[in-house]
Amino acid sequence: MGIVKHRKIWYTISGLLVLVSLFSIFYFGLNLSIEFTGGSLLEAEYQNSRPETAIIQNKISELKLGNISIQPTGEKGVIIRSKNLTEEEHQALLEKISSTGSFNEIHFDSIGPTIGKELTQKSIYAVILVAVMIILYIALAFRKAGKPVSSFKYGLMAVAALIHDVTAPIGIFAVLGKYFGVQIDILFVTAILTVLGFSVHDTIVVFDRIRENLRKNIGKDFEETVGLSINQTITRSINTSLTVIFVLLALFFFGGETIKYFSLALIIGVFFGTYSSIFLASPLLVTLYKIQTRKIKKA
Amino acid sequence: MLKYRMIAVIFILAGIALGYFDVLHIFSPDSIFAKPFKLGLDLRGGVHLVYQADTSQIKPEEIGDAMSGLRDVLERRINFFGVTEPLIQVEQKGILKTIGNREQRLIIELPGVTDVTQAIKMIGETPFLEFRTENSSASTTEQDFNKLFLPTDLTGRYLKKATLEFNQTTYEPTVLLEFNDEGGKIFAKLTKENIDKHIAIFLDGAPISVPVVREEIPSGKAQITGQFTPKEAQTLVQRLNSGALPLPISLISQENIGPTLGEKVLTSGIRAGIYGLILVALFLILWYRLPGLIAVLALMIYTTIMLFLFKLIPVTLTAAGIAGLILSIGMAVDANILIFERMKEERRLGKALPAAITEGFERAWFSIRDSNVSSLITSIILFWLGTSMVKGFALTLGIGVLVSMFSAITISRTFLLALGAKGEDKFSKFLWA
Numbered sequence: 197m198g199i200v201k202h203r204k205i206w207y208t209i210s211g212l213l214v215l216v217s218l219f220s221i222f223y224f225g226l227n228l229s230i231e232f233t234g235g236s237l238l239e240a241e242y243q244n245s246r247p248e249t250a251i252i253q254n255k256i257s258e259l260k261l262g263n264i265s266i267q268p269t270g271e272k273g274v275i276i277r278s279k280n281l282t283e284e285e286h287q288a289l290l291e292k293i294s295s296t297g298s299f300n301e302i303h304f305d306s307i308g309p310t311i312g313k314e315l316t317q318k319s320i321y322a323v324i325l326v327a328v329m330i331i332l333y334i335a336l337a338f339r340k341a342g343k344p345v346s347s348f349k350y351g352l353m354a355v356a357a358l359i360h361d362v363t364a365p366i367g368i369f370a371v372l373g374k375y376f377g378v379q380i381d382i383l384f385v386t387a388i389l390t391v392l393g394f395s396v397h398d399t400i401v402v403f404d405r406i407r408e409n410l411r412k413n414i415g416k417d418f419e420e421t422v423g424l425s426i427n428q429t430i431t432r433s434i435n436t437s438l439t440v441i442f443v444l445l446a447l448f449f450f451g452g453e454t455i456k457y458f459s460l461a462l463i464i465g466v467f468f469g470t471y472s473s474i475f476l477a478s479p480l481l482v483t484l485y486k487i488q489t490r491k492i493k494k495a
Numbered sequence: 496m497l498k499y500r501m502i503a504v505i506f507i508l509a510g511i512a513l514g515y516f517d518v519l520h521i522f523s524p525d526s527i528f529a530k531p532f533k534l535g536l537d538l539r540g541g542v543h544l545v546y547q548a549d550t551s552q553i554k555p556e557e558i559g560d561a562m563s564g565l566r567d568v569l570e571r572r573i574n575f576f577g578v579t580e581p582l583i584q585v586e587q588k589g590i591l592k593t594i595g596n597r598e599q600r601l602i603i604e605l606p607g608v609t610d611v612t613q614a615i616k617m618i619g620e621t622p623f624l625e626f627r628t629e630n631s632s633a634s635t636t637e638q639d640f641n642k643l644f645l646p647t648d649l650t651g652r653y654l655k656k657a658t659l660e661f662n663q664t665t666y667e668p669t670v671l672l673e674f675n676d677e678g679g680k681i682f683a684k685l686t687k688e689n690i691d692k693h694i695a696i697f698l699d700g701a702p703i704s705v706p707v708v709r710e711e712i713p714s715g716k717a718q719i720t721g722q723f724t725p726k727e728a729q730t731l732v733q734r735l736n737s738g739a740l741p742l743p744i745s746l747i748s749q750e751n752i753g754p755t756l757g758e759k760v761l762t763s764g765i766r767a768g769i770y771g772l773i774l775v776a777l778f779l780i781l782w783y784r785l786p787g788l789i790a791v792l793a794l795m796i797y798t799t800i801m802l803f804l805f806k807l808i809p810v811t812l813t814a815a816g817i818a819g820l821i822l823s824i825g826m827a828v829d830a831n832i833l834i835f836e837r838m839k840e841e842r843r844l845g846k847a848l849p850a851a852i853t854e855g856f857e858r859a860w861f862s863i864r865d866s867n868v869s870s871l872i873t874s875i876i877l878f879w880l881g882t883s884m885v886k887g888f889a890l891t892l893g894i895g896v897l898v899s900m901f902s903a904i905t906i907s908r909t910f911l912l913a914l915g916a917k918g919e920d921k922f923s924k925f926l927w928a
Contacts, residue, residue, distance in 0.1 A: 231882075283615050283746060302756050304611070308747035310598075311545065315882070322880045329872045337865045383815060386877060386885050390892070393873025394826070397866035401833065404862040432836040435782065436829040442778060443771035443825035447818055450770055452763030454537070454814040462822070 199430075200423040203479035210360055210476055213468075217367025220374075226366070227373025229381035232316045234309035236281040239302045240293055242272040247296045252276075255292045261285060267377060273302070281306050319385045323362075326392045331355050334400065338407060344418055345485050353480045354399045357472035361395045362388050365464040369457075378457055387461035394440065395469020398433045399477045405429045406478065418485050422478050430474055437470040496915045503913035506906050510796035517802040530806050534606075535813035535887055538761045540754030541606040542614055543883075546744040548599040553742070561742050562599050569601060569618060578605045601744065604883075611751050625650045626685065627695045640702045644695040647685055653678020659732045660718075661725075668728035670704075670719040679715020687711040764817035771821050772798070775828060783835050785926040789910045790831040790903070797827050797902035804894055816887030823895025826870070830903035833859040848927065856908050863900065870896045 199206070230237055249266050252274065256264050265277040281289065286304065293299055334351035365388065372378035405425040415421030444466065447459040520529040536543055548565060550558050562585045573581045582604035608614050627644035655673045662669055674682050685694065686708050695705045696719070706719045775794065779787035801820060805812060838855030846854060874893030878886055 283612065283749070286749075287612060300753065300755075301751065302753040304749070304751040306749045308545075308547075310547075311748050318880050322876050326873055326876050329876070330869055333868060333872060334865075337868075382882055382885055383888075385880070386815065386888055389873050389877050389880075390822070390888075393870040396869045397829065400866045400869065401862045404865060408858075428840070429836075432832050435832045435836070439775045439778060439828050439832070440822065440825035442774040443821050446771035446774060447767045447821055449767075450763055451767035451818065451821075452760050452814070454760050455764075455818045458815070458818060 198423075199426050199475060200419055200479050200482055203475075203483065206475040206479060210472065213367075214360055214363050217363045217370075220367045220370045221363075224370040224374040226370055227377065227379050229379040230277070230280075230305060230307050230312070231382050232312045232319075232380075234280050234307050234312035236278050236286070236304070236306040238276045238278075238286075238289065238293075238304045239269070240274055240276070240299045241270070241302055242274070242297050242299045244272075244297060246272045246274060249274075252293065252296050255296055256289065259285070259288055259292060261289070280308055315382060319382070322385070322389060323392070326389055327355055327358060330358070330392065330396050334396070334403070337400075338403060340407070343410070345481055345488070349484055350403050350481065353477050353484065354396050354403070356480060357399055357469075357477040358392055358395060360472050360476060361391055361465055361469040364468045365391065365461050368464055369461065372457075383455065383458040384461050387458050387465060390462060391465030391469055394466060395473060398437065398470055398473035401433060401436075402426055402429050402473055402478050406481070419482050422482050426474060426478055433470060433474055437466055440466050496913065499909055499913040499915075502909050506796060506909060507792075510799050513796075513799040513803045517799055517806070532802075532805060533809040533811045534757075534761070535811045535816065535883065536604050536606055536750075536757075537752055537813050537884065538757045539606045540609065540752050540757040541604065542608050542611050542752075543748075543750040544603040544605075544615070544618070544746060545748040546601040546603070546618075547747045548601065548742040548744050550599050550742060558599060562601075565601065565742050565744070569603065573603070573605065573618065578608055581605050599742075600747075607754070609754065611749070615746065615749070625697045626682075627697055628685065628689050629692045629694075640695065640697075644693075644697070644702070647681075649674075649678060649681045649685055653681065657732045659725075659728050668723050668725045670723075670728055670732055672717040672719065674715040674717075676715065679713075682715060682717060683711060683713045686717075760814045761817075764814060764821075768817065768821045768824070772824055775825060779828060779831070783832075785914075786831075786835045786838070786907075786911065789907050789914075790828055790835070792910060793831065793902045793907040794824065794828055796906055797899055798824065800898050800902065801891075801895060804898070805891070810890055810894070811883075811887060812891075813884050813887035815884045816891045819888040819891035820895060823892055823899065827895060827899030827903055829866070830859070830863045830899060831907055833863055834903070834907070842927075848923075852908075852911050856904065860904070863904070867896050867900055 246268060249268060252266055253264065256266075256276070261281065262279045267275045267277070269275050276289070276293075278289075286306065290301065331348075331351035331354070334354050335348045338347040338350045340347075366380075369378060369380055369384065373380065402425055405428055406422055409415060409421045409425050409428075415424050441463060444459045444463045448456060448463060451459060516528060516530075519526055520531040523529055524531075548562065550561070553561055566583055566585055570581075570583050573583065582602070584602050586600045586602055587598070603618065605614055626647050626649040628647055630643055630645045633643050653674045655675045655678070657673070658671045660669045660671055661667065689708045690710060692708060693705050694708055695702045704719050706717075772794070776791045779790050779794075781787070783790065801823070804810070805820075810816065834855045837859045838851045841851040841854045841858075842848065871893060874889045874896065877889035878893065880889075
């Protein structure tokens with residue numbers, strides 16, 4: 197019962213979280229990967245020891261490739277970022293690096309600006325599309341739970357919770373991008389979309405129970421019904437998320453570099469997704485219901 | 496109950512059979528049933544290239560043909576590398592635009608290729624069509640075409656176009672070559688000097704046709720008659736027309752993945768999967784006890800089904816695809832958790848165990864269905880967003896959601912019913928948590 201009763205606390209926490217996230221997104225900006233901005237990324241590993249970054253920088257600057265960022269990675273590795281390189285420039289770059297020591301090229305990406313722009317556009321469309329489809333689906337699935345709150349509002353509240361769920365990881369990644377050079381790449385977008393799909397799971401489980409309890413007339417009013425429904429489903433909400441978090445932790449620690457931050461984004465998203473479906477989505481339904489009845493009383 | 500026990504045994508046997516098939520390629524790669532997983536570029540190492548074709552110089556209605564011609568040229572060039580399973584595909588950008596305005600792209604994936612410079616050079620190079628004449632000094636027993644024929648000045652540079660025709664009386668397919676003015680002059684000279692001799696047409700250093708010259712040809716037009724089938728003739732025409740790249744192309748994106756990186760990604764993916772599976776199994780057994788154990792069994796069958804489907808479809812596995820599979824393992828048990836929690840609840844309401852099991856499955860179904868649909872929606876949209884990496888993830892996750900509805904519901908219910916628990920003594924109360 198406590199969860200619905202103390203809903204103002206959760207609203208405050210979530211509100212602050214969203215505000216802080218938005219602040220860090222706008223203040224730090226997003227550290228977008230070359231998949232979105234276009235550019236080149238070369239990862240190399242020196243066979244012996246890695247020379248000083250300044251030495252590599254010096255050598256490469258002879259090529260006049262514009263802005264170059266050199267980032268040491270692991271024991272002997274180095275990641276070099278630059279504008280979109282042609283194959284000739286790529287070869288010239290390799291030559292310059294080899295003049296600083298023998299190395300292996302592990303990975304090279306070069307992405308033209310048009311492809312980057314397209315991907316950005318597609319990502320935005322995809323996020324909007326997922327959100328809209330979820331509202332529609334929930335509205336459809338809960339069409340029979342039309343009283344006392346319309347099914348469309350269930351969808352709307354689920355999406356309100358979703359916005360909260362994705363703002364948090366984006367905000368955290370803005371900070372990680374600023375201080376640890378973590379980039380937002382296409383996998384991050386994938387993670388966000390997956391979080392959208394997953395965190396609505398838990399919300400649906402609670403909504404489903406509210407629907408059932410309303411049908412059985414459990415609880416003396418809407419607020420109590422919602423409170424009871426949350427209490428009845430809280431263990432399964434947490435447990436279903438726990439199993440997902442377990443596998444994600446395994447991915448984060450053992451899954452290798454490629455998907456490390458992908459799993460981190462998912463972990464953050466699933467965590468806040470579970471929080472919001474318990475503490476946000478359903479209490480919001482109650483608030484919405486109260487606003488609605490107040491209006492009716494006034495009228 | 497006997498019925499459920501029989502089905503349960505069938506499920507277990509099927510799971511073992513599938514599991515055996517899933518790993519067979521590791522232990523006995525020569526077996527006829529052994530089929531390795533299809534690994535994506537990021538796991539095998541290789542090159543991913545995106546070319547943009549310049550279509551500004553040709554008519555919109557010819558773009559389709561030109562692009563497939565371009566594809567064929569590049570495919571032929573790539574086959575010279577001996578790359579296994581290269582991917583060469585035409586992609587159009589801009590859904591809302593008419594064909595003429597769409598950007599035309601070629602995506603090329605070369606698994607296992609490490610010499611990128613060489614690959615890019617060979618792809619970008621103009622394919623070489625040339626005419627060669629007989630080498631009079633070659634010995635009569637010489638088999639090597641490169642020694643039998645000597646290069647001339649006439650190359651694909653002078654070819655205006657090739658067309659396919661059928662002889663009016665014999666219906667034999669004939670390939671007509673039309674040179675431009677300069678080429679016509681060279682060709683006239685060449686034919687004049689080589690009457691009753693062979694002229695060999697070489698493409699990329701290999702002879703594709705060796706016609707005999709019958710007379711001098713001043714018109715700048717030549718025809719190749721031979722024992723082709725119409726299909727062969729058509730292929731030849733297509734090849735000749737695309738002898739030079741039909742469209743100028745430029746490289747707009749490339750991605751090279753070293754083979755060591757790919758291997759590392761694969762082993763760490765598998766390791767993460769195993770650890771993840773163990774964690775989930777421990778949690779389920781500790782929290783739900785006997786039903787938990789059954790969920791774990793269902794989860795293992797789920798995993799074998801998934802791997803089997805990956806081979807069967809086949810799904811190209813990428814790092815993200817493996818992540819999708821592992822994530823789906825965590826999500827597959829969600830349905831079980833919903834069911835078991837519901838069972839507990841029904842038992843608290845005083846229902847006997849068998850009734851609680853049936854109720855648990857029935858009542859949990861709606862939330863399972865609704866929540867899985869939302870994941871399916873996401874998977875479909877992700878698949879559409881798709882770079883190859885994301886597509887791999889979306890596909891494995893989507894298949895996972897579908898398969899898990901079967902494994903978590905049908906398989907685990909069968910197992911639970913097969914146990915036939917009455918569950919009123921202390922020990923079974925413990926087992927059923």
